Amino acid sequence: MIQISQQILDEIRTQALKEIPNEACGYLAGTIQGQLRRAVKRLPLTNVDASPEHFSFSPQEQFSAVKQAREEGLELISVYHSHPVTPARMSQEDIRLANDTSTIYLIYAVEHNDLKGFTIDREKKVSTHPVEVLNASE
Numbered sequence: 001m002i003q004i005s006q007q008i009l010d011e012i013r014t015q016a017l018k019e020i021p022n023e024a025c026g027y028l029a030g031t032i033q034g035q036l037r038r039a040v041k042r043l044p045l046t047n048v049d050a051s052p053e054h055f056s057f058s059p060q061e062q063f064s065a066v067k068q069a070r071e072e073g074l075e076l077i078s079v080y081h082s083h084p085v086t087p088a089r090m091s092q093e094d095i096r097l098a099n100d101t102s103t104i105y106l107i108y109a110v111e112h113n114d115l116k117g118f119t120i121d122r123e124k125k126v127s128t129h130p131v132e133v134l135n136a137s138e
């Protein structure tokens, strides 16, 4: 399970809308307690591919994000990106480019206003990962 606040989801949506027609991307930093991951903050990164169908991080920004999370005592718990038009599922390109078996890949589908989580194993088998969006009061 990965828990994210409504506020972080709103921030992802705002970033995704701003990047249209391209995909927006970044990390979520937070905590890991057993099977539960809690997102604490969003670390938006530039999609250097500037593409509507795939994304890549800039290595410098990626390094800064890792450093920032570490300094704040947080872990990078998720890699997120947006799908401007298509639904929230791993595309063939997403599966090809996904190589981190320890992260949760979150996909936010802009047109469907839908957020879904996925993991990938060494054989590139995709599994869905439950996502819970929390209201401010929770």
Ligand SMILES: [Zn+2]
Pocket (backbone or CB within 6 Å): 053, 054, 081, 082, 083, 089, 090, 091, 094, 107
């Ligand atoms: Zn994708």
